[in-house]
Amino acid sequence: GMWYGLTFAASTMPTADQLVAVGAFIEGASISRIFGVTETDTRVLDAAYTNDLATRFKALNYKRTCVQYSPNKFAICSLMGRAFSVNFAANRSTITLMYKQEPGVVAELLSETQAQTLKAKRCNVFVKYINDTAIIQYGVMSGQAYFDEIHGLDWFADALQTALYNLLYQSKTKIPQTDAGQNQLVTAAANVCQEAINNGLVAPGQWNADGFGQLERGDFLPEGFYIYTPPMASQDQSIREQRIAPPIQIALKLAGAVHEVDCIVDVNR
Numbered sequence: 001g002m003w004y005g006l007t008f009a010a011s012t013m014p015t016a017d018q019l020v021a022v023g024a025f026i027e028g029a030s031i032s033r034i035f036g037v038t039e040t041d042t043r044v045l046d047a048a049y050t051n052d053l054a055t056r057f058k059a060l061n062y063k064r065t066c067v068q069y070s071p072n073k074f075a076i077c078s079l080m081g082r083a084f085s086v087n088f089a090a091n092r093s094t095i096t097l098m099y100k101q102e103p104g105v106v107a108e109l110l111s112e113t114q115a116q117t118l119k120a121k122r123c124n125v126f127v128k129y130i131n132d133t134a135i136i137q138y139g140v141m142s143g144q145a146y147f148d149e150i151h152g153l154d155w156f157a158d159a160l161q162t163a164l165y166n167l168l169y170q171s172k173t174k175i176p177q178t179d180a181g182q183n184q185l186v187t188a189a190a191n192v193c194q195e196a197i198n199n200g201l202v203a204p205g206q207w208n209a210d211g212f213g214q215l216e217r218g219d220f221l222p223e224g225f226y227i228y229t230p231p232m233a234s235q236d237q238s239i240r241e242q243r244i245a246p247p248i249q250i251a252l253k254l255a256g257a258v259h260e261v262d263c264i265v266d267v268n269r
Contacts (some may be wrong), residue, residue, distance in 0.1 A: 061141030097139030107134035
């Protein structure tokens, strides 16, 4: 089906085991999707309690499931609605869910201990602060990822596939299986990378992973991305005869987002 985000808003909600099973399906599906779950059980606020949905999903390391604590069993719908409002075609449009609002959901009043417990369980919450503001924290998935990273990279993968497909589909003549033809594919990929810079997903930075092509660990990416494809002459003949292009490898440096700030103040009289 043509859908991306999934959550339940039924008169009789699925059981905890059923929700975990759905999370497993979403995690393993061939089409990238995101699953949202609301945990209404107040025992999630207890660090010693480990049978809540947030703890169970964290233990499974499901980076495509997002859990929120709220007495409102439909609260995650508001969180996902805010996240999916991003227009990736617009300039500087990407967001982090941290510090955002949740229309229709009453903010929770938590102790610092309870907030830290939810953070440790990778459980989001719409929380009220003593400065009279209410925000979403923490904008995370159950696995080791932020919601905006998964969402943004899913957009990138879809945009990349669409750009390369459209190049082949719309070309009035064939794309030759030569270096010049391959360069057309690389250019289409580079255009999507430029879109990612424009919307704020990608930014210049240091590459701190293994390199490929001319890219080495520690290199600075002045554009925020690097694309490598091997020369057509190096392609195996059996692959060439199947009319498959050489692989295009892309290094992306995510722009990230600031969630917390440490301030050190030195005072002298």
